[in-house]
Amino acid sequence: MELTTMEAMIQGKAKLWGNIFAFTNSMALRCALELGIVDIIHSHGGPITLSQIAAGIDSPSLNIDNLARLMRLLVRKDIFTTHHQPSDCGEITLYGLTPHTPRWLMQGSEFSLQCVKEGGTAFSKVHGCEVKDFAHKNPKFNKMFDDAMACMAKVVAERILWGYRDGFGSINGSLVDVGGGTSEMVAKIVKAHPHIKAINFDLPHVITTAPMHQGVAHIEGNMFEAIPNADAILLKRVLHGFSDEDCIKILKNCAKAIPKKTGKIIIAEHVLEPNGNGPFDETGLVFDLIMMILALSGKERTELDWKKLL
Numbered sequence: 001m002e003l004t005t006m007e008a009m010i011q012g013k014a015k016l017w018g019n020i021f022a023f024t025n026s027m028a029l030r031c032a033l034e035l036g037i038v039d040i041i042h043s044h045g046g047p048i049t050l051s052q053i054a055a056g057i058d059s060p061s062l063n064i065d066n067l068a069r070l071m072r073l074l075v076r077k078d079i080f081t082t083h084h085q086p087s088d089c090g091e092i093t094l095y096g097l098t099p100h101t102p103r104w105l106m107q108g109s110e111f112s113l114q115c116v117k118e119g120g121t122a123f124s125k126v127h128g129c130e131v132k133d134f135a136h137k138n139p140k141f142n143k144m145f146d147d148a149m150a151c152m153a154k155v156v157a158e159r160i161l162w163g164y165r166d167g168f169g170s171i172n173g174s175l176v177d178v179g180g181g182t183s184e185m186v187a188k189i190v191k192a193h194p195h196i197k198a199i200n201f202d203l204p205h206v207i208t209t210a211p212m213h214q215g216v217a218h219i220e221g222n223m224f225e226a227i228p229n230a231d232a233i234l235l236k237r238v239l240h241g242f243s244d245e246d247c248i249k250i251l252k253n254c255a256k257a258i259p260k261k262t263g264k265i266i267i268a269e270h271v272l273e274p275n276g277n278g279p280f281d282e283t284g285l286v287f288d289l290i291m292m293i294l295a296l297s298g299k300e301r302t303e304l305d306w307k308k309l310l
Contacts, residue, residue, distance in 0.1 A: 006162055013155055014279035017286075024286045028073050031116060037071075037080075038097065047083045047096030063119040066292055069299070070116060071095055072274050073285040122293045131294050136205045146182050146209055153184035153236070160185070160236065160268050161192050167266065168193045173231035176201050178223050178254065179238040186234065187213035199228050223250050227257040232264040240269055240287075243297030244309055251310075267310075272302040 032038065040056035041048055050071065054062050074080050075095070083094040127134050135142040161168070168175075168189055174197040177186035183200035190198045190213070198216045200207070207220040219228050224246070227233065233254045239247045254265050270284045284300050291298040301309065 006159070010159060011279050013159075014283055016155075017280075017283045021283065021286045021290065024289050025073070025077055028070055028289055029077075029079060031070060032074055032079065035116065041080070041095060041097055047081070047094035049092060049094055053095060059116075059118065061118050063116055066116045066119070069288050069292055073289055076274060076282055076285055121296055124296070130296060132203070136203075142205055143209060146206060149181045150184040153181065154188075156236070156268070157185050157188045161188060164266065164268075165192075167264070168196070171196055171232045171264065173197065174199065174229075175232045175234060176228050176230040176257070177234045177236065178202075178227055178250075179235070181206060182210040183213055183216050183218065185236055187216050189234075190215040199230060201228055223253060225253075227253045229257050231259065231262070232266060233258055234266045234268070236268040237270075239267065239309075240291060240300055241295045241298040246297065247309055269306070270300050271306060272300050274302070 035057050037053055037057075040053055043056070044052065050064065050068055053071075054064050054067055057067075071080060075082050078098055081096045081098055083096060084091050085094055086092075121130065123134075124130050129137075131145070135145050171193070172195075175186065175189065176199045177183065177189075178201050180186050180200040180202055183198075186198045186200050190196055194215065196215070200210060200216055200218050201221060201223070202210070203222065204220040207218045210218050212218075221228070223238075235250070235254070239250065242250065251265065255263075258264065270280065270287060272284045272288065273281045274285060275281075288300040291300060
């Protein structure tokens with residue numbers, strides 16, 4: 001595939017995702033209004049720190065990390081500004097109002113604020129359990145969720161195949177797609193590189209609904225317990241769903257499953273660049289808020305976050 005064709009495809013997918021997840025922007029704005037963040041900053045008469053914003057929010061168990069993620073997207077959308085100020089402890093970030101930001105008032109809502117004010121996920125507060133448990137109990141939702149993940153895999157598969165074509169070509173033996181869902185991604189890999197023996201590995205309720213693909217074997221299990229042995233392992237959009245501690249557990253299990261000297265762990269994830277101008281930079285911040293809603297400890301990570309983790 002020519003570079004210009006791939007670039008056009010990436011631009012198109014970025015715009016498509018931007019439209020699909022556009023609701024997140026209004027959701028984030030509503031959350032900020034209901035938390036009274038505009039009023040809090042306005043009352044100080046100028047830019048203030050994240051801790052000062054947190055102190056002005058009426059919540060005894062505020063999740064300041066989620067608050068920071070909310071502010072990061074809203075800065076990107078020009079709702080707030082950031083100013084960087086040197087201090088004895090290093091550079092600190094101050095959040096201010098933009099010239100066109102009106103002074104909005106706070107209004108209440110039952111669920112939209114709780115994942116910021118208390119931690120946890122909005123999904124679990126509404127449904128009483130996390131997404132994976134809800135999917136296990138509800139076959140209709142499980143199918144819809146799996147179909148959505150399969151659709152997402154189709155969207156990113158060509159980019160991954162093109163960007164890592166030499167890497168897949170050099171795999172001499174087997175590949176396990178950990179958390180591979182209904183196997184859309186690994187099936188495309190095998191089609192492009194038929195010498196690879198592929199395994200799609202996921203939870204039992206996911207594997208039950210996975211279709212058969214030539215050259216792909218399905219194995220059910222739990223990545224936190226053990227992963228099938230292979231020459232290479234693929235983690236596509238898996239680690240963003242977990243905390244750093246859980247990611248380390250997953251990566252250690254991956255390391256146990258591959259040859260010590262020649263094994264590969266292939267990680268395909270978004271790298272956040274809050275001030276970047278790339279086609280997916282803003283979409284990444286939107287995805288981060290989606291993770292805040294759906295995944296208990298999930299988050300998108302910056303390059304520095306990934307370096308610390310890996």
